[in-house]
Amino acid sequence: MARTAGSHSDITGPRVREAALRLFARHGFAAVSMRQIAAEVGVQAGALYNYTPDKQTLLFELMRNHMVELLADMRRDSAVSAPVQLDRFVRFHISFHHARPDAVFIAYMELRNLEPDNFATIEALRRQYETVLEDILRAGVDGGLFDVGDTKVATLAVIAMLTGVTTWFRPDGRLSLGDVQDQYCQMVTRLVGAPGGSV
Amino acid sequence: MARTAGSHSDITGPRVREAALRLFARHGFAAVSMRQIAAEVGVQAGALYNYTPDKQTLLFELMRNHMVELLADMRRDSAVSAPVQLDRFVRFHISFHHARPDAVFIAYMELRNLEPDNFATIEALRRQYETVLEDILRAGVDGGLFDVGDTKVATLAVIAMLTGVTTWFRPDGRLSLGDVQDQYCQMVTRLVGAPGGSV
DNA sequence: GATTTAACTGAACAGGCGTTTAAATCCAAG
DNA sequence: CTTGGATTTAAACGCCTGTTCAGTTAAATC
Incomplete structure (x- = not known):
C-alpha cells in the first residue's frame, strides 16, 4: 500500500x-x-x-443531494393538527430554501438539462416533497379545518408562492426572515380557508 | 429600384x-x-x-416584446373596487401567461443570460407589472377592504403563485383553465384578507 | 530511502461555437 | 430582358467545448 x-x-x-x-x-x-x-x-x-464521470452527472448529483437533504431535514409530525403542521411546513420551507439559494435555483432551473433518467429521479423526489404538503392539506380538509377547492392545485400554489421568496429576499433588507415567515404563514393559513385565517 | x-x-x-x-x-x-x-x-x-445583430439581442428582443405585450394587454380600471380589480388581475395573468408558455419560460429563466443593460430594461418592465398589482393591493388596504402584512411581500407572493400555474397546467387535464382561474381567485382573495374571502 | 499509487498536469482529440464576408441567387421594377 | 438591390449561401475565422490519457508529482507506507 x-x-x-x-x-x-x-x-x-x-x-x-x-x-x-x-x-x-x-x-x-x-x-x-x-x-x-x-x-x-x-x-x-x-x-x-x-x-x-461527466458534467451531466455532476449536475444530477448536485440536484439529487439537494432534494434528498430537503426530504431528510423535514420532520413530519402527523400527531399535531393540520394547521400546526402547515405552519411548520411554511417556516421550514422558507428557512431551508433561504439557506441554499444556489441549490434551489439549480433544482428549479436546470431540470430541462437533465437526461431523461436523471430527470425522472429528481421529478420523483420533487413529487414526494409536494405530497407531504398535499397530505397536510387533505388532512385539514378531511377534519373540516381547511377549505380548498382542489387540493393538488392548492398544494402547487403554496409551493410556488413559498419558493418565490428565494428570488427576492435579502437578509439586509427591510424585513427579517422571521417577519417573512410570519407573513407567509398568515397568507397560507388564509389561502387554505382555515377558520382563524381572516381577522 | x-x-x-x-x-x-x-x-x-x-x-x-x-x-x-x-x-x-x-x-x-x-x-x-x-x-x-x-x-x-x-x-x-x-x-x-x-x-x-447577434444572439444576445435576439434573446433580449423576445423578452422585451413579451413584457411590452404583457403591459399593453392589461387593462387597468381604477374606477372599480380593489377586489374586482384583483379578481380581473388574477384571471388576466393566468390566461395571458397560459397562451404564451414559451415566452413566460424565457422571461423568468433567461434573465441571467442578459447583458447588464438588457437586464436592467427587462427588470424595469417587470417591476412595472408588479407595481400594477401592488397598487391594487394598496388601494384595497387603504380602503379597509384588504388586510395584508407587507404590501410588497403580498404582491410578490401572489405573482409567484400565479406564474407557477404555467409549469403544471395542461388543458387536457382534470381541470379547465376557468376552473383554475376560479380557484386562484378564491385563494388570492382570501390571501389578502378580503372580507368575503373566508366562507 | 525505496516503493507504491492517488492526484494532477498538459496536451491532444474531434467537433461545435458566434460571427464575418465574398460570392451566388433571386425577383420585382424599368 | 436587363438591372440592381434584397436575400441567402458557403466557407472561413479564431476560439471554445467535453473528454481522454500518457506522463509527472508527491505523500504515505514499508
Missing part, C-alpha cells in the same frame, strides 16, 4: 461541487464549462474527472 | 423569432446554437444576421 485514500480528494471533491453549484446557479449549466469550474478550484480540467 | 423591401424577410423574420422562442424555452439560451435556429427555419446560420 501507499498513500491513504483521498489525501487531497477529501478537499478537492467538495470544492469541485461547491464551485459547480455556484457557477451553475450564477450562469446556468449549459453556459459553464468544465474549465471554468476547474479554474475556480485551482486545478486543470482533466482533474475534475477524478470526482465525476 | 428593384425588389421591394422585405420580400422574404417578412416571412423569415418572424420564423426566426418563433424558432428561437421555442428552442430557447425548450433547451435554454446557452444550449441553443445559431445553427440550430437556422436549421429550424430552413436557412444557413449566416442568414440569421439579417434579422438580428
Whole structure:
C-alpha cells in the first residue's frame, strides 16, 4: 500500500461541487464549462474527472443531494393538527430554501438539462416533497379545518408562492426572515380557508 | 429600384423569432446554437444576421416584446373596487401567461443570460407589472377592504403563485383553465384578507 | 530511502461555437 | 430582358467545448 485514500480528494471533491453549484446557479449549466469550474478550484480540467464521470452527472448529483437533504431535514409530525403542521411546513420551507439559494435555483432551473433518467429521479423526489404538503392539506380538509377547492392545485400554489421568496429576499433588507415567515404563514393559513385565517 | 423591401424577410423574420422562442424555452439560451435556429427555419446560420445583430439581442428582443405585450394587454380600471380589480388581475395573468408558455419560460429563466443593460430594461418592465398589482393591493388596504402584512411581500407572493400555474397546467387535464382561474381567485382573495374571502 | 499509487498536469482529440464576408441567387421594377 | 438591390449561401475565422490519457508529482507506507 501507499498513500491513504483521498489525501487531497477529501478537499478537492467538495470544492469541485461547491464551485459547480455556484457557477451553475450564477450562469446556468449549459453556459459553464468544465474549465471554468476547474479554474475556480485551482486545478486543470482533466482533474475534475477524478470526482465525476461527466458534467451531466455532476449536475444530477448536485440536484439529487439537494432534494434528498430537503426530504431528510423535514420532520413530519402527523400527531399535531393540520394547521400546526402547515405552519411548520411554511417556516421550514422558507428557512431551508433561504439557506441554499444556489441549490434551489439549480433544482428549479436546470431540470430541462437533465437526461431523461436523471430527470425522472429528481421529478420523483420533487413529487414526494409536494405530497407531504398535499397530505397536510387533505388532512385539514378531511377534519373540516381547511377549505380548498382542489387540493393538488392548492398544494402547487403554496409551493410556488413559498419558493418565490428565494428570488427576492435579502437578509439586509427591510424585513427579517422571521417577519417573512410570519407573513407567509398568515397568507397560507388564509389561502387554505382555515377558520382563524381572516381577522 | 428593384425588389421591394422585405420580400422574404417578412416571412423569415418572424420564423426566426418563433424558432428561437421555442428552442430557447425548450433547451435554454446557452444550449441553443445559431445553427440550430437556422436549421429550424430552413436557412444557413449566416442568414440569421439579417434579422438580428447577434444572439444576445435576439434573446433580449423576445423578452422585451413579451413584457411590452404583457403591459399593453392589461387593462387597468381604477374606477372599480380593489377586489374586482384583483379578481380581473388574477384571471388576466393566468390566461395571458397560459397562451404564451414559451415566452413566460424565457422571461423568468433567461434573465441571467442578459447583458447588464438588457437586464436592467427587462427588470424595469417587470417591476412595472408588479407595481400594477401592488397598487391594487394598496388601494384595497387603504380602503379597509384588504388586510395584508407587507404590501410588497403580498404582491410578490401572489405573482409567484400565479406564474407557477404555467409549469403544471395542461388543458387536457382534470381541470379547465376557468376552473383554475376560479380557484386562484378564491385563494388570492382570501390571501389578502378580503372580507368575503373566508366562507 | 525505496516503493507504491492517488492526484494532477498538459496536451491532444474531434467537433461545435458566434460571427464575418465574398460570392451566388433571386425577383420585382424599368 | 436587363438591372440592381434584397436575400441567402458557403466557407472561413479564431476560439471554445467535453473528454481522454500518457506522463509527472508527491505523500504515505514499508
